[in-house]
C-alpha cells in the first residue's frame with residue numbers, strides 16, 4: 637500500500653503491537669478522528685498486520701464520506717525481542733517518512749498466569765516479560781528518537797498498568813493487594829495479587845518514561861506519558877476468564893482514551909501515569 641499524495645500533512649503515528657487488543661482499538665479510534673493520520677501499524681507478523689488493516693478498513697468503511705478523516709494505515713513488522721527487527725522497523729518507517737509525530741509503545745506481554753502451565757520457568761517468565769515490556773520498548777524508543785526530533789510536536793506514550801504503582805501496594809482495599817493466609821508454602825495464587833513479573837516490568841517502564849522526561853526536559857517540544865488504559869478484555873496474559881474476574885471492559889474505551897492523549901486532552905499531565913476518566917485510581921495513577 638502506498639502513501640497518498642497529501643501524506644506530508646498527516647500526523648505520523650507508530651503503534652507497536654497494534655494488530656489486536658488496545659493497539660488495534662487505538663488505530664480504529666484514530667481512523668474515526670477528523671484529524672488525518674498516517675498510522676504505522678506494528679505487528680510481529682506481516683500477515684497479522686495486513687489482516688488487521690483489512691478489518692480496520694471494513695469497520696470504518698471509507699466509502700462513506702461521514703465515516704472519518706483521510707487517514708491511512710501502513711503495516712510494519714516489529715518484534716521487541718529482536719534488535720534486528722527493531723532496526724528493520726525503523727528503516728521501513730524512515731523510508732516512508734522523515735518525521736514521526738507520535739510513538740505509542742503499546743506492545744506488551746504477561747506470562748505470570750499461563751507461563752507455568754506452558755512449561756516456562758520463573759526465570760523465563762521474568763526475563764521474557766522484561767525483555768518485551770522494558771528492554772525492547774526502551775531500545776525501540778531510542779531507535780526512533782531521531783525521527784521524533786524531526787516533528788514539531790513529538791509525543792511518546794508508554795502503556796503501563798494500574799498494577800504498576802508502589803503507593804497502591806500500601807492500599808489494603810486494592811484488589812491486587814490481597815494477602816494469602818499465614819504459613820508457608822502459600823496457597824497457589826490464581827493471578828489475584830500475583831502477576832509479579834508483569835507489574836514489576838510496568839513499574840520499571842514507568843521509570844523509563846521518567847528518564848525520557850529527564851533526558852528531553854530541555855527539548856521542551858516533547859510530551860511524554862505513561863498510559864494506564866484500564867482493565868480491558870484482550871489477549872493479554874492469554875487468560876480472558878481471569879480478566880473477566882477483574883471486571884475487564886471493552887478495549888474500545890482504551891483506544892479512545894489513547895486518541896484523546898494523542899490529540900492533546902492530557903497535555904497538562906505530561907510526565908504522569910494517566911488513566912481514563914472514571915477509573916478507580918482517578919485521572920492520575922499514583923507512583
Ligand SMILES: NC(=O)c1ccc[n+]([C@@H]2O[C@H](COP(=O)([O-])OP(=O)(O)OC[C@H]3O[C@@H](n4cnc5c(N)ncnc54)[C@H](OP(=O)(O)O)[C@@H]3O)[C@@H](O)[C@H]2O)c1
Pocket residue numbers: 652653654655656657658659679680681684714715716717741742743744745768795796797798864865866867868869870871872873884
Ligand atoms: N488489557 C488490559 O487490561 C491492560 C491493562 C493495562 C495495561 N495493558 C497494556 O496494554 C498494552 C496492550 O495490551 P493488550 O491488552 O492489547 O494485549 P494483547 O491483546 O495481548 O496485545 C498485545 C500486543 O503486543 C504484541 N506483542 C507481544 N509480544 C511482542 C513482542 N515481542 N514484540 C512486539 N509485539 C509484541 C502482541 O502481538 P501478537 O498478536 O503477535 O501476540 C499484540 O499485538 C500492553 O502493553 C499491556 O501491558 C493492558
